[in-house]
Amino acid sequence: MRELSPEFVHDVTRELDVVRTQSLNIDGVDHPNVITTCELDDRAELPEKLGSLWQRHEFTDRSFLRKIAAAVGVADADAPATAMATA
Secondary structure, eight states: OOOOOOHHHHHHHHEOOOOOEEEEETTTTEEEEEEEOOOOOOGGHHHHHHHHHHHHHHHHHHHHHHHHHHTTTTOTTTHHHHHHHHO
16 A cells, blocks of 8 residues: 555545544554445445545555455456456
């Protein structure tokens, strides 16, 4: 995760249900962290919301967003269309 800029914190708290934002310093290295929650029925919207935030703030490695999408059971929007066509 990258820096928790004031703009990112503003956007993420406005667009998601944020439990906590923090930055831990461990052995001289900052580790930004955001904890969010959502209703179970709203989980399908989470990857799209995170994707929108990522486009504006690039707050984490893009591959992490794909893992979140898989964890909540949403197809990865970045997956190549050819993979579906050949399956």
